[in-house]
Amino acid sequence: MKAVIPYKKASAKSRLSPVLTREEREEFVELMLNQVIDTLKEAGIGTIDILSPSTYGLENMTKANVLLDKSDLNEALNRYLKQAEEPVIIVMADLPLLSSKHVKEIISTKKDVCVVPGKGGGTNSLFIKNPSRYTVRYYGSSFLTHCSIAEETGQSVEVYDSLFAGTDIDEPEDLVELLIHGSGAAKKYISKKFRLEMSRGRVRLVHI
Amino acid sequence: MKAVIPYKKASAKSRLSPVLTREEREEFVELMLNQVIDTLKEAGIGTIDILSPSTYGLENMTKANVLLDKSDLNEALNRYLKQAEEPVIIVMADLPLLSSKHVKEIISTKKDVCVVPGKGGGTNSLFIKNPSRYTVRYYGSSFLTHCSIAEETGQSVEVYDSLFAGTDIDEPEDLVELLIHGSGAAKKYISKKFRLEMSRGRVRLVHI
Numbered sequence: 001m002k003a004v005i006p007y008k009k010a011s012a013k014s015r016l017s018p019v020l021t022r023e024e025r026e027e028f029v030e031l032m033l034n035q036v037i038d039t040l041k042e043a044g045i046g047t048i049d050i051l052s053p054s055t056y057g058l059e060n061m062t063k064a065n066v067l068l069d070k071s072d073l074n075e076a077l078n079r080y081l082k083q084a085e086e087p088v089i090i091v092m093a094d095l096p097l098l099s100s101k102h103v104k105e106i107i108s109t110k111k112d113v114c115v116v117p118g119k120g121g122g123t124n125s126l127f128i129k130n131p132s133r134y135t136v137r138y139y140g141s142s143f144l145t146h147c148s149i150a151e152e153t154g155q156s157v158e159v160y161d162s163l164f165a166g167t168d169i170d171e172p173e174d175l176v177e178l179l180i181h182g183s184g185a186a187k188k189y190i191s192k193k194f195r196l197e198m199s200r201g202r203v204r205l206v207h208i
Numbered sequence: 209m210k211a212v213i214p215y216k217k218a219s220a221k222s223r224l225s226p227v228l229t230r231e232e233r234e235e236f237v238e239l240m241l242n243q244v245i246d247t248l249k250e251a252g253i254g255t256i257d258i259l260s261p262s263t264y265g266l267e268n269m270t271k272a273n274v275l276l277d278k279s280d281l282n283e284a285l286n287r288y289l290k291q292a293e294e295p296v297i298i299v300m301a302d303l304p305l306l307s308s309k310h311v312k313e314i315i316s317t318k319k320d321v322c323v324v325p326g327k328g329g330g331t332n333s334l335f336i337k338n339p340s341r342y343t344v345r346y347y348g349s350s351f352l353t354h355c356s357i358a359e360e361t362g363q364s365v366e367v368y369d370s371l372f373a374g375t376d377i378d379e380p381e382d383l384v385e386l387l388i389h390g391s392g393a394a395k396k397y398i399s400k401k402f403r404l405e406m407s408r409g410r411v412r413l414v415h416i
Contacts, residue, residue: 117371117388117389119385120381120384120385120410120411121384121388121404121411139406140406140410140411141388141404141406141411143388144388161370161371161372162369162370162371163325163369163370163371163373163374164369165371166371166374173328176328176329177327177328177329180325180329180349180351180352181325196329196349198347198348198349202328202348203328203329203348203349
């Protein structure tokens with residue numbers, strides 16, 4: 001059992017650029033990455049690999065292994081899976097609401113594959129018991145794709161239903177979820193810059 | 209144990225008006241309401257009350273009781289709770305991804321109150337064992353408010369973590385979730401009008 005976290009710090013999270021500068025986004029993704037690593041460790045996962053196209057921002061990483069692969073996300077992950085000789089959990093780096101309880105439940109699945117959907121049909125985490133028999137295809141509605149890939153290759157699938165594990169931080173409105181439900185360094189960073197404001201019955205993010 | 213569903217058909221779901229006409233929105237909310245009622249029945253809840261400011265669209269409702277109250281949502285619900293002599297689950301009418309499994313788990317809570325968060329700090333469902341000791345305050349970040357109200361009155365709280373129970377249908381992008389994860393009449397209605405399209409790695413709603 002090992003975990004792999006795809007990660008890229010340089011100019012990360014461009015969809016947050018309306019509210020955070022590039023420097024801030026890079027600081028923020030690093031905090032989120034560290035939180036995800038801590039969560040995986042807390043869940044008892046011994047081997048944690050970060051898969052990145054560059055060492056930028058990972059020069060001093062001691063909590064996890066850094067694997068370099070300049071290919072695109074799918075190619076790099078599929079190469080990783082092909083070589084893996086044990087079950088793999090792929091975890092996105094932008095899941096600051098993911099808890100060790102979630103991770104323990106995901107990896108306890110009785111099925112061959114466990115897919116954790118994010119909003120808009122994304123895949124926030126993917127646990128694969130037989131990685132050499134599986135290929136990933138992120139982007140687009142990857143949730144449906146990842147369910148189909150399992151079915152087409154005769155592997156059973158569990159869908160892990162969690163609002164918090166399902167919350168990936170991509171857009172300004174996602175920061176609202178972090179401020180409401182989050183904890184730890186990533187939330188602290190955002191709560192120094194923004195507060196929540198009620199307007200017309202809805203919650204909005206306001207720069208401090 | 210009984211369930212109450214706040215409901216208003218007239219000019220419902222104005223935030224869907226960029227993609228659905230008023231007539232379509234009214235048809236759609238009625239389908240969602242019926243789906244929620246069926247889900248509650250399937251979960252074994254015997255008494256289901258619809259709380260509405262008007263009988264409009266409820267003239268032929270036979271699956272649930274119709275209670276009229278022209279007051280605003282909070283006032284009407286708090287009056288309802290005050291008179292309730294048994295545990296109450298409040299369920300919003302716009303939760304077509306809610307399943308009977310969710311409902312059964314929510315009402316099985318060991319705590320006094322179970323809050324089901326929706327996106328943006330909303331409250332999609334609220335289970336209250338001692339309704340005469342509780343008041344609701346919807347709008348704004350009602351999730352945090354509802355947790356606080358319980359704590360301030362010495363009632364313990366469970367947060368029910370579900371992406372699907374947490375998906376209320378308010379905005380066009382929520383229809384994407386319905387098309388990806390949904391089933392039943394509400395999904396069927398939307399899938400006759402829209403399809404999903406992949407563009408720049410993201411899933412978008414396109415009129416058929």
